[in-house]
Amino acid sequence: MSSVTAGEYGPLIQKIRGLFGTEEFIPLHAPVFGGREKELLNACIDSTFVSSVGEYVGAFEESLARYVGAKHAVAVVNGTQALFVALQLVGVGPGQLVLTQGLTFAATGNAIWYTGAEPYFLDADPETLGLDPVALERYLKEETLERGGKRYDKTTGQGVGAVVPMHTFGFPVKIRQIAELCAAYGVPLVEDAAESLGSLSQGRHTGTFGTLGIFSFNGNKIITTGGGGMIVTDDPALAKAAKHLTTTAKRPHKWEFFHDQLGYNFRLPNLNAALGVAQMEQMDRFVESKRKLALEYQGILLGTGLKFLQEAPGDRANYWLNAVELPDLAHRERFLEQTNEAKVMTRPLWTPLNLLPYNQQCRHDGLATSLWLYERMVNLPSSVRS
């Protein structure tokens, strides 16, 4: 055995290498371009329609909407701006609070800030790593009051603009409970499904439970367009508004340039959409491959005492990133050190957002479970194997 696999995790590292059949560097998540990507990119270049006008933008929107079972999809430049726009469309704006989980990628909180609202961080559910409906209910019940059909924070008087759960690593949050709470308390639900394309909660795709949902196609996601995002909704007026706002709010006209509000240049270029069309054609194979890898991880982790994160009964996770729980912070540090040293890429969870300097003034509910998870959970290499 070589020195790179020395240490208590050496045997596990060798088994991970076995799953990927290589002694080379194993990335956390590499894209796979195994379909018509080059063909469609070439066709797109030949058409000269490489920016936001062109057939692939519409085709990508249609194929994603069909796949997740949403009535409308609007392609945009990335997932962060998709979330920013979705929040604006449900009326989130300056001075409001938006409820989200503290354990998420920075972009979730950033998109809230961009609207002029402020994030309020709630704790994670240890079973899903996503927004805990118990924490959400406690906040809504104990810390808000109703006025004119809207919810306000009792302490600051700020309006509660939206709830944004995130399906961590592709594991569906308890979205049905969260949706019921949002309906009962009259707060719009916007799903950050950036990581969970292909994940279902009891047969229904994540991203389709809220007023709007968003996806990301960054290079590390289950499908990629290089950079890109999508807003989905069943509401035709919101879909129209999303398209309008993300195309500089220009009124359609043969020659006139008239912008009826302050809009954004957030539309996804046709080149990126061409990649998206080719990637969507492989979605079923990608999900199947990732779920098979997860089963194999379960196998190699048996008997190690390490807990492998699994989908909840009745749900289907896309297993975007596989995750395992270590006994404590010291074990986590040794695991990260030994695996990365051996060129098997692993990483910890995100630093809970309330600990980032620009979020330190944000209110939160203590985030006890989030911190507990942060000290113990790591992600394992999770690429689609070809």
Ligand SMILES: Cc1ncc(COP(=O)(O)O)c(C=O)c1O
């Ligand atoms: C949870 C979450 N939200 C939002 C985003 C933002 O997506 P993007 O990188 O496409 O802006 C990402 C991924 O990058 C993410 O993981």
